[in-house]
Amino acid sequence: MEYTIRIEKNKDGWLTGQCEQLPQAISQGENMEELMENMEDAIETVLDYMREEYIKKHKYRYTINPLTIRYEAKRIINTPKRKPVHA
Secondary structure (H helix, E strand, O other), rough: OOOOOEEEEEEOOOOOEEEEEOOOOOOEEOOOHHHHHHHHHHHHHHHHHHHHHHHHHHOOOOOOOOOOOOOOOOOOOOOOOOOOOOO
């Protein structure tokens, strides 16, 4: 997933970042490379916390698997009609 990071430069020259999708994820760094590494850690920490809280709330374990859904519109022509089935 892609995240958007808002970056500000402090008076002391450090960069501060905050994730727009996860506002709790905030970090800083002396340069852009360090800030991005620290932001990655901050985002992972917030997501881990959210997973743990979800597990506590729902009191069961679960597995997260990625899922890709593709929708393809197709026009169906000359589909035979079904005959009614009587029990």
